[in-house]
Amino acid sequence: MINLSEGLETNRMILEENLDVRTITMGISLLDCAESSVDRTCRNIYAKITRLAKDIVKTGDDIGREFGVPIVNKRVSITPAAIVGASCCRRPRDFVKIARTLDRAAKKLGINFIGGYSAVVSKGMTPADELLIRSIPEAMASTERVCSSVNVGSTKTGIDMDAVRLMGEIVKETAERTKDRDSLGCAKLVVLCNAPDDNPFMAGAFHGVSEGDAVVNVGVSGPGVVNYVLRNTCRGVGFEELCETIKKTAFKITRVGQLVAQEASKRLGVPFGIIDLSLAPTPAVGDSVADILKEIGLEHPGAPGTTAALALLNDQVKKGGVMASSYVGGLSGAFIPVSEDQGMIDAVNAGALTIEKLEAMTCVCSVGLDMIAVPGSTSAATISGIIADEAAIGMVNQKTTAVRIIPVAGKRVGEKVEFGGLLGHAPVMRVSKFSCEKMIARRGRIPAPIHSFKN
Amino acid sequence: MWYNIRVMKKVIITVVGRDTVGILAKTCTYLARNNINILDISQTVVGGYFNMMMIVDGSKCRKGFDRVGAELAELGNGIGLRIRCQKSEIFEKMHRV
Numbered sequence: 001m002i003n004l005s006e007g008l009e010t011n012r013m014i015l016e017e018n019l020d021v022r023t024i025t026m027g028i029s030l031l032d033c034a035e036s037s038v039d040r041t042c043r044n045i046y047a048k049i050t051r052l053a054k055d056i057v058k059t060g061d062d063i064g065r066e067f068g069v070p071i072v073n074k075r076v077s078i079t080p081a082a083i084v085g086a087s088c089c090r091r092p093r094d095f096v097k098i099a100r101t102l103d104r105a106a107k108k109l110g111i112n113f114i115g116g117y118s119a120v121v122s123k124g125m126t127p128a129d130e131l132l133i134r135s136i137p138e139a140m141a142s143t144e145r146v147c148s149s150v151n152v153g154s155t156k157t158g159i160d161m162d163a164v165r166l167m168g169e170i171v172k173e174t175a176e177r178t179k180d181r182d183s184l185g186c187a188k189l190v191v192l193c194n195a196p197d198d199n200p201f202m203a204g205a206f207h208g209v210s211e212g213d214a215v216v217n218v219g220v221s222g223p224g225v226v227n228y229v230l231r232n233t234c235r236g237v238g239f240e241e242l243c244e245t246i247k248k249t250a251f252k253i254t255r256v257g258q259l260v261a262q263e264a265s266k267r268l269g270v271p272f273g274i275i276d277l278s279l280a281p282t283p284a285v286g287d288s289v290a291d292i293l294k295e296i297g298l299e300h301p302g303a304p305g306t307t308a309a310l311a312l313l314n315d316q317v318k319k320g321g322v323m324a325s326s327y328v329g330g331l332s333g334a335f336i337p338v339s340e341d342q343g344m345i346d347a348v349n350a351g352a353l354t355i356e357k358l359e360a361m362t363c364v365c366s367v368g369l370d371m372i373a374v375p376g377s378t379s380a381a382t383i384s385g386i387i388a389d390e391a392a393i394g395m396v397n398q399k400t401t402a403v404r405i406i407p408v409a410g411k412r413v414g415e416k417v418e419f420g421g422l423l424g425h426a427p428v429m430r431v432s433k434f435s436c437e438k439m440i441a442r443r444g445r446i447p448a449p450i451h452s453f454k455n
Numbered sequence: 456m457w458y459n460i461r462v463m464k465k466v467i468i469t470v471v472g473r474d475t476v477g478i479l480a481k482t483c484t485y486l487a488r489n490n491i492n493i494l495d496i497s498q499t500v501v502g503g504y505f506n507m508m509m510i511v512d513g514s515k516c517r518k519g520f521d522r523v524g525a526e527l528a529e530l531g532n533g534i535g536l537r538i539r540c541q542k543s544e545i546f547e548k549m550h551r552v
Contacts, residue, residue, distance in 0.1 A: 002546040004497040007469050007508040010546050011539060066520060068541035255548040323552075 014069050018224035018287040019253065021260045022280050023073040024060050025115075025200035026053050026270060027207035027215045030079040038088045042101040045084065049076060049105040049114075052214050052270070057110045059267045063260055071260060072422075076109065077205035077217075078102070078116035086128035092135035099139035099146050106145040113188075115205030117148040120195065123157040123445065125166075133163070136170050140185030141177035147188045147203035151195040153391040155398045159193065159446040164391065167191050168384030168440065172407055175376065179409035182417045186406040187339075187371065191387050193394030193401045198274050199330040204367070204402055215273035216265045217330060220257030220321075221280040224287045225249055226313075230295040242296070243316050250277065250320030258325045276330030277321030278366065279313070281341035283424035289313075289334050290343020301336075301344060301361075302353030310334060311364035331400055333366030339419060339426035340371055348427050355386070355429055363393050368402035373417045373426040376409040383407060385436035396449050464514050465494075465543040468527065472536030474505040482509075482538070485530055489523065490515045505536070510543065 013019035033044035057074045064071040078084070081098050089095050099117050106114040117139060119129040136148050150167055153159035171186055178185035190203045197208020200217035207215070229249050234242050257275045265272035281289045290301045296309045314333045322328050336358065338344045347353035355372065362368045368390045387403045394401030408417050411428045418425045470482060479498070486493060491513045498507035516523060524540035531538030 001495060001510070002467065002508075002543065002550060004499060004506060004508045006550045007467060007546055008471070008506055010549055011469055011471070015537075065524070066542045067545040068539055069545060252549045256545060259544055259548045 011068070013222070013225045013252075017222070017228045018282070018284060019222045019256070020070040020072050021218060021257055022221040022278070023075050023200050023219040024056065024071060024260065024264050025075045025077050025205055025217050025219065026056055026268070027077045027198065027211055027217060027273065028052050028079075029207055029211060029213045030084045031209070034084050034087045036088055038085075038094045038097050041085065041088050042097055045098065046101050046105050049078070049102075050108050053109050053111070055268060059264055063263050063267070067259065069256055069260070073113070074111050075200070075202065075205065076106065076111055076114045077200070077207045078114065079209065080116060080118040080120055080206050082119035082126070082129045082132040083209065085132065086126065089128060089131055092131050092138065095132045095135035096138050096142060099135070099143050102146050103143035111145070113145050113147050113202045115147040115149070115202050116207060117146050118150060118206040120151045121160050121163045122151050122154040122193075124160055125163055130166075133166055133170055136189060137173040137177045137185065140174050140188055147205065149190045149192055149195065149204045149206060151192045152387065153193040153395050153446075155194060155395050155452045156448055158448040159388065159391045159395055161388065161445055162443060164384050164388050165440050167387055168380035168382075171383050171405060172380045175407045175409050182419060183376070183406050183408045184419055187404065187419050187423050190402050190404040193391035194399060196330055196400060200276050201278065201280065201331060203404060211273070212271060214270045216261060216268060216270050217273040217276065218257050218261035218264065219276040219278055219280065219330065220253055221278065222253040223279045223281050223289045223292055225253060226279065227286070227288070227291045227295055230292060234295075239312070243312065246313060246316035247320035250317040251324045254321040254324035272327070274327045274329030275321070275325040277317055277325070277328055277332040278330070279317055279334040281335060281337065282422055283340055283342055285342055288341045288343035289336055290341050290347060294343065300347040300350050300352035302347050302357045306357065307360050307364055310336070310361050314365040331366040335367065335370065336361055336365060337370035338372050338429070339417070339424040340422060341424075345424070345426060348429060355431060359389060359393070362390060362401055363397060367400055368394075368404075370402065370404050371406070371423065371426065372404070373406045373408050373411070373428045374431045375412050375428055376407050378407045378431050379437070381435065381437040381440040382431060384440045388440070392446070464512060466511050466513055466520070467541050467543050467546055468509045468511060469539050469541075470505065470507040470531065470536055472505055472531070474500050474503055475534060478505055478534065478536065479507070481530060481534065482527070485527065486511060489518060491523070
């Protein structure tokens with residue numbers, strides 16, 4: 001039987017430490033929607049999404065009310081649109097029609113984001129992949145809720161540097177096309193390496209071709225809970241006790257996610273896929289991964305020791321979480337977005353955190369350089385260089401890495417950018433002024449690393 | 456009534472706030488009026504703050520889970536307390552392997 005202190009602890013986590021289930025994401029396969037006409041394909045897509053996910057918002061709200069835990073986002077991810085549209089899209093604007101259809105479906109369902117306007121081009125681009133990528137600026141400018149991602153590399157295939165070069169240009173163009181909204185389009189566009197098929201978190205969520213027809217994936221959160229426990233029980237203790245405490249806390253957080261995922265799966269009549277064990281911060285005070293790093297003993301994230309502290313945190317979250325869930329997947333780890341974490345923003349403003357240090361941090365956590373605003377004058381080649389560096393880290397370390405960078409049109413280093421809501425706000429960060437243009441101009445791909453040959 | 460049985464079978468009610476006379480009486484009166492049976496109850500007062508947790512069986516209650524939750528929250532607001540009504544699984548899953 002549950003005792004009083006356990007009952008109060010659960011409610012304190014929810015009410016005071018921002019424990020929530022960050023997202024219930026329904027993955028939907030659209031492979032059976034493809035036809036030879038764009039309009040018919042769009043009709044099929046709209047019909048399938050609005051049929052399968054019609055109750056997702058109500059179900060999420062009902063579960064949240066009954067268990068007394070907020071379920072912040074209800075979302076949908078789809079088969080990479082480049083595959084769905086390959087049989088009918090002949091021009092970038094054909095793909096934009098699909099993006100607008102997805103946006104309409106998201107609005108009809110009442111969900112805030114739909115992910116999967118994506119292409120997986122880790123070894124090479126099909127004509128459809130390239131058309132979709134070239135359509136991204138227009139798609140991001142003319143839709144509100146569609147998220148786009150492009151996977152440019154993997155440990156097994158190496159890195160498609162042609163796609164990396166193209167994505168540098170596409171990120172710049174997307175920033176330009178949405179300059180009236182602080183280049184917001186780039187906040188919904190992520191470039192990945194080793195992208196998982198079952199990620200429930202935006203902007204990188206898509207429903208991979210290895211998945212079934214429909215699936216429910218859940219992303220948990222709770223940096224505030226970890227921070228509270230460390231603040232109250234772990235000041236000055238050794239690493240053994242520190243790690244044990246994080247592990248136990250991660251277990252409790254993940255169990256809530258597992259419960260919600262099973263309930264959602266049962267009520268929606270869709271199989272349960274995975275729990276994504278993530279510490280996902282929000283701009284709210286007290287809901288910060290940076291604050292945990294500070295609690296471990298850093299003055300600011302970015303100080304020497306940050307990478308070690310983050311490695312420790314990330315590993316303990318996984319160790320605690322794996323035991324709590326029957327299936328774990330997605331990105332699973334601590335997120336370190338800059339604009340969505342007040343502690344990270346403070347660290348940048350204090351001069352403690354640079355892009356180079358963030359890059360080092362991405363070697364030991366999920367996912368990558370996330371929600372980083374840079375000057376609008378940053379060249380496409382430099383952005384490609386940053387993407388290539390992150391992809392190389394992912395490729396060599398057999399992990400997911402990503403870049404969600406916003407070259408804010410018209411803004412300079414030190415100026416502020418406001419994205420609003422969960423996307424937060426960010427100071428524009430300094431980028432290396434040295435050129436990588438000649439390297440990015442080379443054609444072809446970087447071969448897969450030696451340790452990928454396991455057969 | 457199957458809906459009530461499904462969602463009201465084992466529910467945990469927590470009451471937190473500044474201690475005052477009659478908190479238990481008011482909460483229990485409401486539960487009795489609505490045919491909700493108390494299975495277990497524990498409470499403590501620390502530093503003038505009242506903490507209580509009840510495990511109740513609401514399968515014979517004629518009102519739905521949402522309505523009971525809302526009415527209890529309202530009852531709490533009237534006397535400066537936070538009363539929450541949650542299905543027991545969230546506590547069991549979190550604290551038991």
